Amino acid sequence: MERNLYHVLGAKQFDRPELERLFAAAEKMEDVVAAGGDKRLSGKIMTTLFFEASTRTRLSFESAMHRLGGSVIGTENAAQFSSAIKGETLEDTIRIVTGYSDVIVMRHTEIGAAKRAAAVAGVPVINAGDGAGEHPTQALLDAYTINKEFGRIDGLRIAMVGDLTYGRTVHSLSYILANYQDVMIDFIAPENVQIPPYVKHYLDEKGIRYQETQDLNAVAGSADVIYQTRIQKERFPSVEEYEKASGKYIIDGAFLDRMRKDAIILHPLPRAGEIAEEVDADPRAAYFRQAVNGLYIRMALVAKCLNLAD
Numbered sequence: 254m255e256r257n258l259y260h261v262l263g264a265k266q267f268d269r270p271e272l273e274r275l276f277a278a279a280e281k282m283e284d285v286v287a288a289g290g291d292k293r294l295s296g297k298i299m300t301t302l303f304f305e306a307s308t309r310t311r312l313s314f315e316s317a318m319h320r321l322g323g324s325v326i327g328t329e330n331a332a333q334f335s336s337a338i339k340g341e342t343l344e345d346t347i348r349i350v351t352g353y354s355d356v357i358v359m360r361h362t363e364i365g366a367a368k369r370a371a372a373v374a375g376v377p378v379i380n381a382g383d384g385a386g387e388h389p390t391q392a393l394l395d396a397y398t399i400n401k402e403f404g405r406i407d408g409l410r411i412a413m414v415g416d417l418t419y420g421r422t423v424h425s426l427s428y429i430l431a432n433y434q435d436v437m438i439d440f441i442a443p444e445n446v447q448i449p450p451y452v453k454h455y456l457d458e459k460g461i462r463y464q465e466t467q468d469l470n471a472v473a474g475s476a477d478v479i480y481q482t483r484i485q486k487e488r489f490p491s492v493e494e495y496e497k498a499s500g501k502y503i504i505d506g507a508f509l510d511r512m513r514k515d516a517i518i519l520h521p522l523p524r525a526g527e528i529a530e531e532v533d534a535d536p537r538a539a540y541f542r543q544a545v546n547g548l549y550i551r552m553a554l555v556a557k558c559l560n561l562a563d
């Protein structure tokens with residue numbers, strides 16, 4: 254009999270009630286971690302299959318599994334150290350890994366790879382980033398962080414800054430924010446890496462207000478959240494295109510002076526110079542708190558995928 258699997262493939266699959274349940278579960282996971290973890294995933298195995306580099310996503314998923322008593326197999330460099338290098342298809346790799354584990358967390362270079370994996374997987378698949386497509390679990394931890402910092406998401410003004418074309422986190426976060434009332438999104442990017450039309454169409458359908466601009470200073474004093482991103486050098490078609498987009502928006506001490514006192518700065522990280530280290534000590538710099546929240550959200554997600562949530 255075919256099992257009804259809970260995959261995490263894209264941010265559009267989350268509606269508001271599900272987000273609220275997930276955030277409540279993540280909050281409980283904060284207590285689980287404080288208590289030293291539990292054993293609810295004892296005997297369960299996660300495969301982490303990363304065809305692209307990662308620090309936070311892979312390690313927080315692995316930590317999540319360990320914190321809940323499960324174990325992890327996998328490769329941090331699947332492009333070189335899995336049989337993909339011998340020509341094995343993604344589908345065959347997933348069919349094989351299905352036999353070895355209970356949940357697969359995969360990052361891949363190609364948009365849509367997680368959906369292809371889920372189509373043949375016999376266990377839940379979690380999309381840990383598919384090229385320039387989506388990064389749904391990052392958006393979930395971003396939204397969890399915003400909700401935790403402000404006590405709400407409704408009514409907030411969120412400025413997404415930097416590489417909005419190749420930066421998959423902003424696509425997923427836009428889809429998540431579409432679940433909330435009276436949010437306003439400012440897309441601040443160089444002309445050659447603005448937010449893609451398909452993201453704007455989705456926001457239009459959902460009635461979400463947004464504007465596109467190249468002027469970060471124009472919204473510095475009114476945004477509740479400044480969501481800075483790295484210019485994704487590795488995804489540009491040419492060095493010339495990358496250079497057109499790089500170095501435009503730097504958050505530094507002078508920028509802090511222009512921000513609201515109750516605003517926060519988020520960044521999915523890693524950063525590559527777009528937030529100066531002098532900003533880190535300011536209480537509004539929430540990006541390291543944000544990265545820790547990734548552990549709690551991923552614990553809640555894995556427990557849900559394995560039907561072992563509270």
Ligand code: CP
Nearest residue numbers: 307308309310521522
């Ligand atoms: N935010 C994020 O996806 O970080 P990593 O690339 O280090 O996983």
